[in-house]
Amino acid sequence: xxxxxxxxxxxxxxxxxxxxxxxxxxxxxxxxxxxxxxxxxxxxxxxxxxxxxxxxxxxxxxxxxxxxxxxxxxxxxxxxxxxxxxxxxxxxxxxxxxxxxxxxxxxxxxxxxxxxxxxxxxxxxxxxxxxxxxxxxxxxxxxxxxxxxxxxxxxxxxxxxxxxxxxxxxxxxxxxxxxxxxxxxxxxxxxxxxxxxxxxxxxxxxxxxxxxxxxxxxxxxxxxxxxxxxxxxxxxxxxxxxxxxxxxxxxxxxxxxxxxxxxxxxxxxxxxxxxxxxxxxxxxxxxxxxxxxxxxxxxxxxxxxxxxxxxxxxxxxxxxxxxxxxxxxxxxxxxxxxxxxxxxxxxxxxxxxxxxxxxxxxxxxxxxxxxxxxxxxxxxxxxxxxxxxxxxxxxxxxxxxxxxxxxxxxxxxxxxxxxxxxxxxxxxxxxxxxxxxxxxxxxxxxxxxxxxx
Amino acid sequence: xxxxxxxxxxxxxxxxxxxxxxxxxxxxxxxxxxxxxxxxxxxxxxxxxxxxxxxxxxxxxxxxxxxxxxxxxxxxxxxxxxxxxxxxxxxxxxxxxxxxxxxxxxxxxxxxxxxxxxxxxxxxxxxxxxxxxxxxxxxxxxxxxxxxxxxxxxxxxxxxxxxxxxxxxxxxxxxxxxxxxxxxxxxxxxxxxxxxxxxxxxxxxxxxxxxxxxxxxxxxxxxxxxxxxxxxxxxxxxxxxxxxxxxxxxxxxxxxxxxxxxxxxxxxxxxxxxxxxxxxxxxxxxxxxxxxxxxxxxxxxxxxxxxxxxxxxxxxxxxxxxxxxxxxxxxxxxxxxxxxxxxxxxxxxxxxxxxxxxxxxxxxxxxxxxxxxxxxxxxxxxxxxxxxxxxxxxxxxxxxxxxxxxxxxxxxxxxxxxxxxxxxxxxxxxxxxxxxxxxxxxxxxxxxxxxxx
Numbered sequence: 068x069x070x071x072x073x074x075x076x077x078x079x080x081x082x083x084x085x086x087x088x089x090x091x092x093x094x095x096x097x098x099x100x101x102x103x104x105x106x107x108x109x110x111x112x113x114x115x116x117x118x119x120x121x122x123x124x125x126x127x128x129x130x131x132x133x134x135x136x137x138x139x140x141x142x143x144x145x146x147x148x149x150x151x152x153x154x155x156x157x158x159x160x161x162x163x164x165x166x167x168x169x170x171x172x173x174x175x176x177x178x179x180x181x182x183x184x185x186x187x188x189x190x191x192x193x194x195x196x197x198x199x200x201x202x203x204x205x206x207x208x209x210x211x212x213x214x215x216x217x218x219x220x221x222x223x224x225x226x227x228x229x230x231x232x233x234x235x236x237x238x239x240x241x242x243x244x245x246x247x248x249x250x251x252x253x254x255x256x257x258x259x260x261x262x263x264x265x266x267x268x269x270x271x272x273x274x275x276x277x278x279x280x281x282x283x284x285x286x287x288x289x290x291x292x293x294x295x296x297x298x299x300x301x302x303x304x305x306x307x308x309x310x311x312x313x314x315x316x317x318x319x320x321x322x323x324x325x326x327x328x329x330x331x332x333x334x335x336x337x338x339x340x341x342x343x344x345x346x347x348x349x350x351x352x353x354x355x356x357x358x359x360x361x362x363x364x365x366x367x368x369x370x371x372x373x374x375x376x377x378x379x380x381x382x383x384x385x386x387x388x389x390x391x392x393x394x395x396x397x398x399x400x401x402x403x404x405x406x407x408x409x410x411x412x413x414x415x416x417x418x419x420x421x422x423x424x425x426x427x428x429x430x431x432x433x434x435x436x437x438x439x440x441x442x443x444x445x446x447x448x449x450x451x452x453x454x455x456x457x458x459x460x461x462x463x464x465x466x467x468x469x470x471x472x473x474x475x476x477x478x479x480x481x482x483x484x485x486x487x488x489x490x491x492x493x494x495x496x497x498x499x500x501x502x503x504x505x506x507x508x509x510x511x512x513x514x515x516x517x518x519x520x
Numbered sequence: 521x522x523x524x525x526x527x528x529x530x531x532x533x534x535x536x537x538x539x540x541x542x543x544x545x546x547x548x549x550x551x552x553x554x555x556x557x558x559x560x561x562x563x564x565x566x567x568x569x570x571x572x573x574x575x576x577x578x579x580x581x582x583x584x585x586x587x588x589x590x591x592x593x594x595x596x597x598x599x600x601x602x603x604x605x606x607x608x609x610x611x612x613x614x615x616x617x618x619x620x621x622x623x624x625x626x627x628x629x630x631x632x633x634x635x636x637x638x639x640x641x642x643x644x645x646x647x648x649x650x651x652x653x654x655x656x657x658x659x660x661x662x663x664x665x666x667x668x669x670x671x672x673x674x675x676x677x678x679x680x681x682x683x684x685x686x687x688x689x690x691x692x693x694x695x696x697x698x699x700x701x702x703x704x705x706x707x708x709x710x711x712x713x714x715x716x717x718x719x720x721x722x723x724x725x726x727x728x729x730x731x732x733x734x735x736x737x738x739x740x741x742x743x744x745x746x747x748x749x750x751x752x753x754x755x756x757x758x759x760x761x762x763x764x765x766x767x768x769x770x771x772x773x774x775x776x777x778x779x780x781x782x783x784x785x786x787x788x789x790x791x792x793x794x795x796x797x798x799x800x801x802x803x804x805x806x807x808x809x810x811x812x813x814x815x816x817x818x819x820x821x822x823x824x825x826x827x828x829x830x831x832x833x834x835x836x837x838x839x840x841x842x843x844x845x846x847x848x849x850x851x852x853x854x855x856x857x858x859x860x861x862x863x864x865x866x867x868x869x870x871x872x873x874x875x876x877x878x879x880x881x882x883x884x885x886x887x888x889x890x891x892x893x894x895x896x897x898x899x900x901x902x903x904x905x906x907x908x909x910x911x912x913x914x915x916x917x918x919x920x921x922x923x924x925x926x927x928x929x930x931x932x933x934x935x936x937x938x939x940x941x942x943x944x945x946x947x948x949x950x951x952x953x954x955x956x957x958x959x960x961x962x963x964x965x966x967x968x969x970x971x972x973x
Contacts, residue, residue, distance in 0.1 A: 078872050103748035111873045138748075231715050240693045240710070240752070257693070257710050262684050294777070295556035295591075297770035299693070299752060316769050317750035323773065324747065327780035328862055334784070335858035336851060343863025344873065347883040354855050355888055358848060362892055365847040366899050372840035373903060379832075379839050386832050386839035387825035393843070394818040394955060395811060397850075398789060398948055402807050405788035409781055410796025419531050420564045420797065430800040435808055439815055446819050450826060494947070495851055502847060 074107050081108055085120055093120070094127045105135035110143065110344060121147050125159075133159055137167040142340065145174035153179060157186035165191060166211045166318075169198040206289055207282035209322070210303045210312030216243040217269060219252055224265025226255075243302050243310055244273045251279055251302055251310040279304050282311060289314060290322040291414055330412055333490035334405060336361070357495055364499035368393075371503055375510035378517060384451035385513055391443060392463050392509045396501030399435060400471035401494050403428050407479050408490050416480070425476050432472035436465030455519040463509035471501045527560050534561055538573055546573070547580045558588035563596065563797060574600050578612075586612055590620040593795065598627035606632060610639035618644060619664045619771075622651040659742055660735035662775070663756045663765030669696040670722060672705055677718025679708075696755050696763055697726045704732055704755055704763040732757050735764060742767060743775040744867055783865055786943035787858060789814070810948055817952035821846075824956055828963035831970060837904035838966055844896060845916050845962045849954030852888060853924035854947050856881050860932050861943050869933070878929050885925035889918030908972040916962035924954045 077100060084093040097105060097120070105124075109117050125132040136144040148156060148171065160168045160183060172180045172195060184192045194212050201207025215233060217226050226242060242260070244253040253273030263272050279302045280289050293301055293316060301319075303312040329339040336357035341350060372379070372389070379385050407424065410416035416424060443464050444457030451457075475497050479489035530553060537546040550558060550573075558577075562570050578585040589597040601609060601624065613621045613636060625633045625648060637645045647665050654660025668686060670679050679695060695713070697706040706726030716725050732755045733742050746754055746769060754772075756765040782792035789810035794803060825832070825842070832838050860877065863869035869877060896917050897910035904910075928950050932942035 075870055075872050078870070101749060103750075107748075107867065110868055111870055113876065227714055230711070257714070258683070261680055261710070261714070294770070294773045295560075296554060297556075299769065316752065316773075317747070320747045320769075320773065320776065323776055324780070324866070327777070327784070328866070331780070331784050331787070331858055331862050335787075335854045337855050337859055341859060343859050343866075343869045343877055347880040347887070350859075350880065351884045351887040354852075354884060355891060357855070358852060358888055358892055359895075361848060361851045362844070362895060362899075365844045366903075368847065369840040369844050369903065372843060373837070376836050376840070380836045383829050383833045383836075383839075384826070386836075386842075387822040387829070389839075390825060390843070390846070390955065390959070391815070391818045391822050394821065394952070395814060397951070398814045399807075399811060401788045401947060402790050402810070405784055406790055406794060406796050406803075409784050413777070413781070413796075414560065415563055416796045417528055417531070417564055419528050423566065424796055427800040427803065431804045431807060434800070434804040435811055438808060439811055442812075442815060446815075450819075450822065494854060498850070499847070502843065506843070 074104055077104065078108050078111055081120060082112070082116065085116060085123075090123060093123060097124045098128055098131065100135075102131060102134035103138050105131070106138035109135065109147070110139060114346065118147050118150070129159060130162070133163055136171070137163060140340075140342065141170040142174045143342075145171050149175065149179065153182040154186050156183045160195070161187045161191040164211055164213065165194040165198060166209060169195045169208070173199060173203075201282055204286045205282065206280045206284045206286065206303045206314060207312070209286055209289075209318055210282075210314050211318075212312045214243065214302065214310060214313040216245045216249070216251075216310050219244050219246055219270050219273075221269050222265060223260055223263055223267045223269060223272060226269055227260060227265070230257075230260075240299050241302075243313075244269055245310050249309045251277075251304050251308055253277065254302070277302070279308075280314065281306070286322045287326055290319050290326065293319040294323070326412065329488075330408060330490045333488060334408060334494060336495040361495050361499065364496070365502070368499060368502040368506055371506045372510065375506075375514055378510055378514040381517065382451075382456075382513065384453075384456065385510060388447050388451065388456065388460055389506050389509045391446070392460065392467055393502045393505035395439060395443075395464055396467040396471045396505045397494075397498035399432065399468050400475040400497045400501045403431075403472050403475035404479065404494065404497050407476050411479060411483055411489050421480050425473070428472040428476045429469060432468040433465070436468040439468075440464040455516060456513075459512045459516060460509065463505065463512055466508045467501060467505040470504050471497070474500055527557055530557065531561050531564055534573060535565070535569065538569060538576075543576060546576060550577045551581055551584065553588075555584060555587040556591050558584070559591035562588065562600070563592060567799065571600050571603070582612060583615070586616055589624070590616060593793075594623040595627045595793065596795075598624050602628065602632065606635040607639050609636045613648070614640045614644040617664055617666065618647040618651060619662060622648045622661070626652060626656075654735055657739045658735065659733045659737045659739065659756045659767060660765070662739055662742075662771055663735075663767050664771075665765045667696065667755065667763060667766040669698045669702070669704075669763050672697050672699055672723050672726075674722050675718060676713055676716055676720045676722060676725065679722055680713060680718070683710075683713075693752050694755075696766075697722055698763050702762045704730075704757050704761055706730065707755070730755070732761075733767065734759070739775045740779050743772050743779065746772040747776065779865065782941075783861060783943045786941060787861060787947060789948040814948050814952065817949070818955070821952060821955040821959055824959045825963065828959075828967055831963055831967040834970065835904075835909075835966065837906075837909065838963060841900050841904065841909065841913055842959050842962050844899070845913065845920055846955045846958035848892060848896070848917055849920040849924045849958045850947075850951035852885065852921050853928040853950045853954045856884075856925050856928035857932065857947065857950050860929050864932060864936055864942050874933050878926070881925040881929045882922060885921040886918070889921040892921075893917040908969060909966070912965045912969060913962065916958065916965055919961045920954060920958040923957050924950070927953055 080096055109121060112120060121132060198208060217229055240257050241254050243251060246252050253275040254277045255273040259272055278292060278296060282303055282305050289301060300313050300315045302310055303314060305311050332339055332341060338353040341353055440461035444461040447460040448454050448457040482489045533549055562574060565573060574585060651661060670682055693710050694707050696704060699705050706728040707730045708726040712725055731745060731749060735756055735758050742754060753766050753768045755763055756767060758764050785792055785794060791806040794806055893914035897914040900913040901907050901910040935942045
């Protein structure tokens with residue numbers, strides 16, 4: 068967001084040219100942009116302008132328009148197409164890579180996407196339908212079925228000739244080798260083909276020990292493998308080890324970004340598919356349930372306080388001090404929760420070391436509780452003029468920090484074991500837990516030692 | 521973290537073999553692993569075992585040991601080397617890619633890294649020192665200076681011969697073309713070299729319109745470009761446009777993951793370099809300051825409550841209800857803050873649309889405030905038996921949600937404009953702000969309407 072970004076300048080010009088109706092200049096400017104930059108421009112435009120600018124480009128350069136659409140989140144891209152007639156969409160979709168077409172079709176209304184698929188050329192619609200049969204977020208769904216493979220009985224020279232003939236396959240850097248029944252048997256890099264004489268059989272230069280993914284592998288697992296083993300692409304095979312597609316590193320980068328966004332948003336109690344530019348009504352609809360849950364849990368915390376109303380009535384300073392205990396617990400829990408959830412996502416937290424992590428978090432909580440409880444006791448003494456009240460605050464804070472650490476470690480680990488996204492243990496739940504427990508510990512101790520304070 | 525992960529089995533065997541002292545079997549097992557998997561094993565071992573397993577591998581297969589070290593976070597990797605004598609380290613480091621060596625050296629104690637650099641072969645130590653001169657997190661620091669480039673006056677045939685001679689350069693898929701003074705003038709893909717006849721001059725087949733990065737470009741910007749334009753590598757040039765290095769997509773993936781981790785952790789008030797396996801003492805030392813800040817801000821909130829002590833004394837139900845207003849504000853602020861910070865990181869929130877985002881967040885807050893304030897009023901009426909108290913709670917909640925939305929939108933945008941990481945506007949600050957404001961709005965209104973409640 069630095070003020071000088073080139074894309075901001077383009078964006079301002081687009082808005083201006085559209086406002087004054089200078090279509091020729093607008094098309095001219097749009098055509099000079101990279102599809103990824105155009106996607107940024109579309110994403111930044113208000114809903115009402117976005118479609119009209121897109122339609123202008125679509126009329127003059129449909130290829131570029133569709134390429135830029137493929138760079139957007141599919142639900143955003145699909146929303147820009149809903150008003151076009153099915154036959155036009157069919158023409159546009161059959162020229163797209165089938166993984167991009169599948170992602171867009173999956174986000175169109177059901178009846179529209181059915182008509183579009185019916186109107187597409189048979190080859191392309193078959194590919195797209197096949198992709199849509201795989202579950203969301205699996206290798207099968209995100210792979211490109213258009214993968215370059217060669218028969219194992221070719222020579223290197225023949226392989227190079229094949230490569231020269233197949234100009235349209237995107238981003239070739241590995242050549243996969245298959246047997247007569249299309250089972251994946253090996254891989255050879257483009258570079259290696261250059262280094263050996265043309266008569267060498269492919270079999271002799273290929274590596275047969277290669278990493279592949281099954282169609283039903285989760286996309287997060289694929290991202291982890293591509294990242295760990297520094298791959299540029301991973302071949303995808305079906306249940307019988309037949310080669311059916313390829314996932315390239317650029318798609319993996321999108322997965323990594325999406326998964327990180329999902330974790331960040333879920334931790335904060337926001338739907339995984341919300342974006343900063345999601346419309347106000349939709350954002351409201353998506354956030355309200357989380358805040359509704361929080362209203363319920365906050366009411367629970369308030370009811371705990373109400374239980375001790377008699378105690379608070381006698382020592383009204385408790386009302387001010389209890390908020391300190393709750394606030395510290397909430398923030399400490401958020402720290403632990405975040406470190407643990409991120410550790411799970413990065414694969415650093417495994418079963419083997421989860422006990423060690425629990426021990427560590429407990430130790431950290433005790434350390435923080437002793438130091439901050441001590442300071443807090445001083446603050447309470449100063450605010451309320453009573454040393455015993457300080458002692459109670461310190462003890463409640465220590466207990467609450469330990470509870471926060473244990474809960475914020477164990478809940479995400481348990482969720483993961485139950486195959487639920489650990490990031491759903493969002494701060495909404497954890498902070499309420501520490502509110503409830505903080506109020507209970509502090510006011511309970513205060514009620515118990517009421518004679519002293 | 522699924523229980524059946526292969527790496528967990530390896531990990532358990534490593535621990536067992538080390539415990540019973542079966543060194544030969546241990547080395548055997550370790551040697552069969554991919555460096556990335558070994559890095560996972562090392563990361564999961566307790567500190568005391570990690571170094572001894574690593575040293576065992578280092579004695580038998582130093583190349584694999586160092587490759588796995590390079591896959592770890594550099595501060596973790598460096599910690600495993602500090603006890604080795606400088607002359608041994610010099611031998612090990614000069615065989616590493618210089619970007620990996622630089623990252624490790626940068627994390628060794630200063631006197632040790634100086635002695636190691638002095639003892640390294642001149643060529644390698646020169647490269648490493650050169651890299652270390654660039655700022656942290658810039659292209660210069662993370663690039664590999666060992667980039668494959670060809671003179672522009674070669675033919676395609678000569679280029680292929682050059683390629684065949686340079687077996688050691690890592691991951692070649694683009695060949696960069698430079699002029700006599702090593703200015704970057706073009707790029708040609710390996711695939712294109714295969715498609716044209718050997719006599720063609722390189723100049724005729726290269727693309728001269730290419731994306732490059734300057735040595736001082738921020739690594740986050742590089743990651744954004746590589747991701748947006750689906751690049752496999754980006755060439756790095758100095759101030760005079762001379763080619764000095766290359767950043768490959770596998771390094772970019774690391775940057776993307778690190779930056780996402782940084783954002784997630786900072787939002788929660790955790791240091792960007794903390795990991796789930798960071799030792800308890802270091803974690804405590806890193807988290808304490810954030811919680812210390814929170815103690816100060818929570819005390820401020822408590823002092824606001826204390827200001828209204830007389831009001832609370834008269835209507836003690838206020839003590840329970842005020843926590844609902846504060847909790848709702850805190851969670852709503854966390855939602856907005858997270859969406860905004862992530863939007864900035866993904867490049868979706870720009871100057872051009874920041875006003876629109878502010879408007880949207882305010883609308884969402886009003887929507888949430890009306891619905892949840894209404895429900896909250898009912899709850900307050902039920903808990904405290906007073907309809908006026910319900911009205912006050914609803915009004916305070918609405919005001920606090922609007923304040924939360926505006927603050928959580930503007931503060932990160934302002935930080936970004938000041939070139940401070942917007943994720944530093946962590947929940948610690950924002951939730952306290954909503955605590956302070958929530959208590960003030962609710963108790964202030966209650967004091968004002970005291971006659972009615």
